[in-house]
Amino acid sequence: MTSSAENPLADFLAYTLAGTRPASPEAAHGECAGGVRWQWLDEGVLELEPARVDATTRSVLLSAGVHGDETAPIELLSQLVADIAAGRAPLACRVLAVLGNAAAMRAGERYLDDDLNRLFGGRHARVPASREAPRAVALEAAAQRFFAKAPSAADAPFARWHLDMHTAIRASAFEQFALLPHTGEPPARAMLEWLADARIAAVLIHTEKGATLSSFTAETCGALACTLELGKVRPFGENDLSRFAGADAAVRRLVAGEASLPKGAQMPRIFTVIGQITKQSDALKLNVAADVPNFTPFQRGEVLAEDGAYRYVVQHDEERIVFPNPGVKPGLRAGLLVVDTTRETLAALV
Ligand SMILES: [Zn+2]
Incomplete structure (x- = not known):
């Protein structure tokens, strides 16, 4: 295996924190276990594609670190990339893995100038001097390019997914919960069943448009999107990742193309x-x-x-x-x- 200095897959988090970039255009893409093709697109933005892609292949955007200090989901996503690359995690979907606010991750901060998760849907234009503004522009463009290659909802319903993984600052009566952006439609059963599979206890449905990354992908890219709040923030290396096992396993089942929701699984409470x-x-x-x-x-x-x-x-x-x-x-x-x-x-x- 090549070291993380040469290849972003083995340790996507370390590669990104180090500010490493591929040395040449040829070094920005390749093939790994099982014929999975990968392409490094931007700092913290990596596309993975299974050996076989057809008109119904799901496209799944997985993001973490939109708040730079929310470390546990960042570590889980980096580990998932490494496991796909090594053939330890099967891949049946196109995946765009995104470490959102890489500069803030490096600083160990939630953000540098502005909360990145309030700048999507074009709101970055209101704060042009913010160090987060160009990142919001780049992530919107990356999401749009990724989903532009996905099947339309008419050809393959529920083929576009976005899971934006966070950890919360404060305690919660429901330790793990999800936020669904306002779409004007009732929520999709497929999403609620996935959330049940992930052992998410509660779901909050927004009734107004937001400026979050999941609002952007739902509205602009037609994705089934949610923001996941997976427990409390701790520094890198101090997370008890077993507490995130339910969500991690459900993400892995989703990208492996496996049916989720074992019989008898409890649907989340909805607010x-x-x-x-x-x-x-x-x-x-x-x-x-x-x-x-x-x-x-x-x-x-x-x-x-x-x-x-x-x-x-x-x-x-x-x-x-x-x-x-x-x-x-x-x-x-x-x-x-x-x-x-x-x-x-x-x-x-x-
Ligand atoms: Zn957050």
Whole structure:
């Protein structure tokens, strides 16, 4: 086996952290175990293609490190690339492996100037001086080029997938959960069954467009897309990867083309966004603990936020808070409120 200095596959993470680039155009692509073809496309962007590709072959974008300090999924993705290259993990899909914010990964930071996962869908144009802006442009282009070669939804439904893997900053009542971008359609059964296979306990469905990478691939590339929150952040090498085994195994089954969802697997609970706390001014007072876990429930009538004349009062029998953050700038979202819609959502699956 060649060293990581010559070939990005054996240790994609180390290759990327070192800022290594292929020495020549010929060195940027090749073939590995099982006839899998690979091509290094950009820093942290690697395409893998199985020996046989036909009109129905799935295309799966796997991204990690869009937040540079969310190390466990980065390590899992790098290991998956190494296992495909060595023939230890079977590949039946086209895969685009993306280590999102390589500069922030190197710095051990979430981001350098701006949260990369708020800059997609063209929002990078609002912060042209940001060190994250050119990376958002590059990742949008890479995703579009990758999916442009995938079959259309008419020819092969659910042949385009994007799993964006993260770890959360705060504790959560559901340790592992997924965020589905707003698409205007009910969620796909294929995605929810995959999430069940990955042992994801809860799913949050957005009801407005976002500026995340998964929103971009869902809207612009027609991908079945989700953002996965797989537990809490730790430094490289200090992650207990066994806690991510469920998601890792399900990713491997997906790219191997294996059927997922063993019989009796529990579908995740599903929550839909019904409101938000909007910061009016720096006087905002959140009436929840600073470290309140995501998905903590509150009961009708409870006042969750006060800011001058503005109050957020729980209107439903039960609402749960997600991503509370009073530190945002005035005018921005200081927390989301969700309600349980498991029964109606599962009844409406397509
Ligand atoms: Zn993240």
